[in-house]
Amino acid sequence: MFEHAGATPSPEVFRTRPGNRRRLTPPGEAELDRLGLAGEASAWLSPLAYNLTVSHSHRFVWYRVAKVATRTIRHHCESHGVSLDVDHAMRVRYPLASFTDYFTFAFVRDPLDRFVSAWRDKVVGANYYSFDDATHARMQTVEEFARWTAAQDLSAVPGTDQHLTLQSRMIDLNRVDFVGRLETFDRDFAEVCERIGAPTVPTAPRNQTAPGGQDRRVSDELRALVTTMYRRDYQLFGYDPDRP
Template identity: 30%
Template sequence: MIYPNPQIYPHLKTIFVHVPKTAGTSIEKRLRENNGVVVGGHTTAEGFRKKYPGVFDDYYKFAVVRHPLSRFVSAFFYLLDRPINLNLRNKIVHECATLDTFISCVEQKPDVISQIVHLFPQHTFICDAQDRVLVNDVYKFENLPEEWLRICQTIGLPHEPLDILNPSSAGQLEIANKSRLVDLVTSLYRKDFELFGFNSKG
């Protein structure tokens, strides 16, 4: 999967693989060079490797991952907060309207997550078909202030705290049966839990 103007930063010799709902827009803002070029989208590591093989081999590559449970909830509310958009494929989210209803929908039609980029499993952005991680480092959203400092030190970028961009309105999670949500997310994102060391209990 390759987007126009992907996250390649020649001035830092860095590639950023933007997994949706992991503070990627905030990171893009900090990595951006002041030349008027705006990058974006969710190009996969495999997409970078195939389209830009020389740059991919030479540059430092990193991604940020998030606990699948909080990412799923954040993605739902992000998609609900925005008008129905063909690119976002969020019509079904608006039709469900509540997280409980959406959980029921995905339980009945698990392939829904393969149709909405913000719900794709995180390993599909970072790994190849054999589940081998293709980036140099994978950082955790849950420890982002400390992780961001390490990223800046690694790529030689002066450290400034990240702004919070594109937040969802999730707020305090209210759900009729949280165990259903946990069971669903654990099933759908099993490889993410295994590959990135997340606790399936939330």
């Protein structure tokens, strides 16, 4: 299909498998391997890997940020005939030239709200991180979980769980066209829908720990830990770490 190593692949070769929405089809994987073999200096692939969802029919690339309305956006697409050809790809270095005319977007949220949401969902509601019983009992205190998280490299992908990774690390900031916020989701998602040609239907985030759904009073220790861990997100996205 591509006659020489420098050929720019068609974006439509990249799709996820019908039975495994996290993995690309064999032709897509083979194409990434081909581009990777060209060497880092070729700049065919993005320098970093991202969690991507791609629609060829609506020509968009969505940089998925875990714990930021991902279920809501996916449900909206599925409900309104927006094909997700690359459905839930994880940690993919993508071919830059293939998607230059695709609309790229992401959503972010206040780092403190996101961290507490991850803790409630993955620690209180489950044992996602496979702690032993004694450790899991300690982690029921959010400050204890924050101390544990602070020991991780939150910019490492792969290496850090996607629910805790810096939001700024999960978005190709050099190539993103639009960054919406969970706090203004209806307005921002309506703009995304208009840009990609999808129906605009007012919808509330399906995430159970969306803003307004929880008491936001937190300890000084937790606020300080989250502010330090996610300093880059606060700076880049303009959130106020001292917001009540």
